[in-house]
Amino acid sequence: MRRNSFGIGFTSLEDRCVLSIFGTPWADPEHLTLSLVPDGTATEVGASSLVSTLTAADSPGWERELYRAFQTWASYTNINIGLTSDNGAPLGSPGAVQGAKGFGDIRISAAPLGQDAEAHASPFSWTGTTYSGDVVLNSNDNFTTGSRTDGYDLFSVALHEAGHTLGLAHSTDPGSVMNENYSVHNGLAASDIAAIQALYGPRTPDAYDAARSNDTILTPTVLSSGLLAGKVVADADLTTSSDVDFYRFASPVLGGTANVTLQAAGLSMLNAKVTIYNFAGLPIASATSTDPKNNDLTVKFTTSLLGGTYYAKVEAASQNVFGTGEYRLTVSPGTILTPLLSSLLAPLTDGNTNDTLATATDLTGQSAGRKDQRFDATFRGVIENARDVDVYRVKAPTTTDPRGLNVIVWGTDATPVNSRVRIYDANKNLVPFEVLANDTGLFSVRVASVTPGSTYYVAVQGRDSSQTGAYFVGADFNNNTAPTLDVVESNSLTAGSTTSTTLNVTSASIFQFGLAANGLTGGVTMTVLDASGNVVFTLDAATGQPLTTTVRQLGVGTYTVTYSYRGQATPAVLDYEMLMLRLSDNIGPRATQTTSTSSSSSSSSTTSSSSSGYSYSSTSSTQPSSSATMYNGSSNSQPSGTAYSY
Numbered sequence: 244m245r246r247n248s249f250g251i252g253f254t255s256l257e258d259r260c261v262l263s264i265f266g267t268p269w270a271d272p273e274h275l276t277l278s279l280v281p282d283g284t285a286t287e288v289g290a291s292s293l294v295s296t297l298t299a300a301d302s303p304g305w306e307r308e309l310y311r312a313f314q315t316w317a318s319y320t321n322i323n324i325g326l327t328s329d330n331g332a333p334l335g336s337p338g339a340v341q342g343a344k345g346f347g348d349i350r351i352s353a354a355p356l357g358q359d360a361e362a363h364a365s366p367f368s369w370t371g372t373t374y375s376g377d378v379v380l381n382s383n384d385n386f387t388t389g390s391r392t393d394g395y396d397l398f399s400v401a402l403h404e405a406g407h408t409l410g411l412a413h414s415t416d417p418g419s420v421m422n423e424n425y426s427v428h429n430g431l432a433a434s435d436i437a438a439i440q441a442l443y444g445p446r447t448p449d450a451y452d453a454a455r456s457n458d459t460i461l462t463p464t465v466l467s468s469g470l471l472a473g474k475v476v477a478d479a480d481l482t483t484s485s486d487v488d489f490y491r492f493a494s495p496v497l498g499g500t501a502n503v504t505l506q507a508a509g510l511s512m513l514n515a516k517v518t519i520y521n522f523a524g525l526p527i528a529s530a531t532s533t534d535p536k537n538n539d540l541t542v543k544f545t546t547s548l549l550g551g552t553y554y555a556k557v558e559a560a561s562q563n564v565f566g567t568g569e570y571r572l573t574v575s576p577g578t579i580l581t582p583l584l585s586s587l588l589a590p591l592t593d594g595n596t597n598d599t600l601a602t603a604t605d606l607t608g609q610s611a612g613r614k615d616q617r618f619d620a621t622f623r624g625v626i627e628n629a630r631d632v633d634v635y636r637v638k639a640p641t642t643t644d645p646r647g648l649n650v651i652v653w654g655t656d657a658t659p660v661n662s663r664v665r666i667y668d669a670n671k672n673l674v675p676f677e678v679l680a681n682d683t684g685l686f687s688v689r690v691a692s693v694t695p696g697s698t699y700y701v702a703v704q705g706r707d708s709s710q711t712g713a714y715f716v717g718a719d720f721n722n723n724t725a726p727t728l729d730v731v732e733s734n735s736l737t738a739g740s741t742t743s744t745t746l747n748v749t750s751a752s753i754f755q756f757g758l759a760a761n762g763l764t765g766g767v768t769m770t771v772l773d774a775s776g777n778v779v780f781t782l783d784a785a786t787g788q789p790l791t792t793t794v795r796q797l798g799v800g801t802y803t804v805t806y807s808y809r810g811q812a813t814p815a816v817l818d819y820e821m822l823m824l825r826l827s828d829n830i831g832p833r834a835t836q837t838t839s840t841s842s843s844s845s846s847s848s849t850t851s852s853s854s855s856g857y858s859y860s861s862t863s864s865t866q867p868s869s870s871a872t873m874y875n876g877s878s879n880s881q882p883s884g885t886a887y888s889y
C-alpha cells in the first residue's frame with residue numbers, strides 16, 4: 244500500500260530521534276563500535292527482527308549496506324567505527340554510553356514503529372545512557388538494496404539515521420541526506436560533509452604522514468624495533484582511499500618466516516591491501532581484505548639469512564569508503580593475539596602524581612588548533628587507591644560566546660568504578676554545577692557559565708573510598724543548553740514512614756528520573772511498581788549527596804511510586820525531591836485511543852502537560868518548585884539555583 248506513494252511525491256522519513264539533542268559529538272569518535280542486534284533483542288517497541296526482516300526483504304547484501312552507510316560518514320572525518328558482536332541485551336541496558344561491554348556503541352535493530360516513522364535514532368547524550376547511538380528501523384517497511392525505487396533504499400535510510408547517531412539534525416538542503424524528505428542517495432552532499440566536519444573535523448593524517456608524506460617507496464616511514472625486541476609496530480591511518488603508507492624496517496628474524504600483520508578488526512572498517520617489498524623494491528608477498536567485518540590481514544614472507552631491509556606498503560583495497568580507516572601494522576616473528584581496540588584504549592595510571600591542583604595533568608593542548616566541535620579534553624585514567632584523586636587542567640576557549648562546560652566520567656571496567664567530579668576555577672575555588680547524570684558508573688555535570696580563556700581543574704575520584712578502577716573522562720566547553728529535569732514531587736518523610744503516589748504514563752517513552760534527599764543522615768529509597776505490583780526499578784538518594792539518576796523506558800500504564808525513609812530514627816525527618824525528564828518523544832505504534840488520566844484523591848497537585856508523556860499525582864505539601872534547589876552539601880559552598888557543589 245505504501246509503496247504506491249513512491250514516485251508520486253515526497254515521502255517523509257519522519258523518523259523520531261530519541262535523544263533529540265543534536266550537535267554534541269561523541270566523546271571518543273575515533274573509537275566507536277557498531278553491532279547488529281540479534282533477532283529477539285528487546286527494543287522500546289518490541290523484539291527486534293532486523294535479520295529476519297532484511298533477509299526476507301528484497302535486499303541482498305543488506306548487512307554491507309548498513310556498514311557502508313556508517314562508513315560513508317567516517318571516511319570524511321575523524322571517526323573510526325569498528326564492528327563488534329552483540330549479546331542481545333535490551334536496548335538501553337545499563338552500561339557505559341561509549342565502550343559498554345557486550346554490544347556496540349551504535350546498535351542497529353528493526354521493530355514495528357507504526358505508519359509514521361521509517362526509523363528512529365539517538366545521538367550521544369550527556370545523560371550517558373546506552374540508548375545513545377541506537378537505531379530502530381521500521382520492520383513494517385519494505386527495504387531494498389541497489390538504489391531501486393520500488394521500496395525504501397536501505398543504504399539511503401541508514402545513511403540518514405547514521406547522521407543522526409553521529410549528532411546531526413535535519414537539513415533544509417534539498418540534496419542533503421539529512422533532509423527529512425526521503426530520497427535515494429549514493430553518498431553525501433557537500434552540505435553533509437561540511438556538517439560532519441564541523442562536528443569532528445576533516446579527517447587528519449596519521450602522525451607519520453603528518454611528519455612527512457610516506458606515500459612512495461622513496462619516502463618511507465622508517466620503523467625500528469625500539470624497546471620491543473624483534474617487533475615493529477606502527478599505529479596509523481589511511482586518511483583517504485588514495486593515501487598510501489610505505490614503511491621500511493629491518494627483518495625481525497634472520498633466515499626464517501616473518502609476519503606482517505595489519506589489524507583493523509574492531510577498530511575501523513578499513514579494507515586494506517598490504518604488499519611486502521624486498522630491499523630492491525620488488526614485491527614478494529601481499530594480502531587483501533574485502534569484507535569490513537573480516538579485515539585483519541597477515542602476510543608471511545621468508546627473510547634472508549642475513550636479515551636485511553624490507554618495505555611494507557599499505558593502501559586501500561578498493562577505491563570506496565572502506566578504503567579509509569585506522570590500523571595497526573606489526574612486524575614480528577610470531578602471530579598477534581592482542582585485540583587491537585582494547586590495547587589502544589588501555590588506561591594510564593598516575594601513581595598518585597596528579598592528586599592536587601598544583602600537579603594536575605595538563606590536557607589544555609589536546610584541542611589546540613582545532614576548529615571543530617570535538618571534546619576539548621579526554622583521558623582514560625584509573626582511580627588506583629582510596630586516596631587517589633586525578634586532577635586535569637583544561638582551558639576555556641577565548642571566544643566571547645557565552646559558554647558552559649560539560650564534564651562526563653564513566654567507569655570502563657566490567658564492574659564500573661563509581662566516580663565523582665569536582666570542578667575548580669583558575670583561583671582554585673570550587674565551581675557549582677548542575678548534575679545531569681549520577682548513575683551506576685556514571686557522573687555527568689554541567690557548569691552553566693565559564694570565563695573565556697580561563698583555566699579550570701577537573702578532579703575525578705571515587706564516590707567513596709571503596710571505589711577504584713579505570714574510567715574515561717571527557718570535558719567540553721560548548722553552547723549546549725542543558726535539559727532541565729522537572730520537579731514532580733517535593734515532600735518530607737518521617738522515620739519509618741513510606742509515602743505512595745501514582746505515575747500515569749500516557750505515552751510510551753524513555754524517561755530520566757532523579758532523586759535527591761536533604762537532611763542530616765540517611766536517605767530515601769524510591770520504588771516504582773507496575774499495575775501488577777512488580778518492581779520496575781528502585782532509586783536511592785542519600786542526604787548530603789547530589790541527586791541520583793537513572794534512565795528507564797516505561798510503557799503506557801499506571802505506576803505506583805513509593806518513597807521510604809532510610810536511616811536512623813533520629814533525626815526523624817528528611818526532605819526529598821523526585822524529578823523527571825522525558826528523553827524520547829512519542830515512540831511506537833500510534834495509540835488507538837487516548838489514555839485518560841486522573842489524579843488520586845489524596846493528591847494535592849498533579850504535574851502534567853500535553854508534551855510530558857506522563858502525569859504525576861503528587862502528595863507534595865507544597866507545589867513543586869521549578870528547579871532542584873534542595874541539595875545542601877556538607878561542603879565548601881551552597882548550591883546556587885540548579886547547581887551543586889559538594
Ligand SMILES: [Ca+2]
Pocket residue numbers: 448449452479480481482486487488
Ligand atoms: Ca597514512
Ligand SMILES: [Ca+2]
Pocket residue numbers: 452456457458486487488489
Ligand atoms: Ca601516506
Ligand SMILES: [Ca+2]
Pocket residue numbers: 591592593594595624625626627631632633
Ligand atoms: Ca589515577
Ligand SMILES: [Ca+2]
Pocket residue numbers: 593594595596597598631632633634
Ligand atoms: Ca591521581
Ligand SMILES: [Zn+2]
Pocket residue numbers: 256257258259403407413423
Ligand atoms: Zn531524521
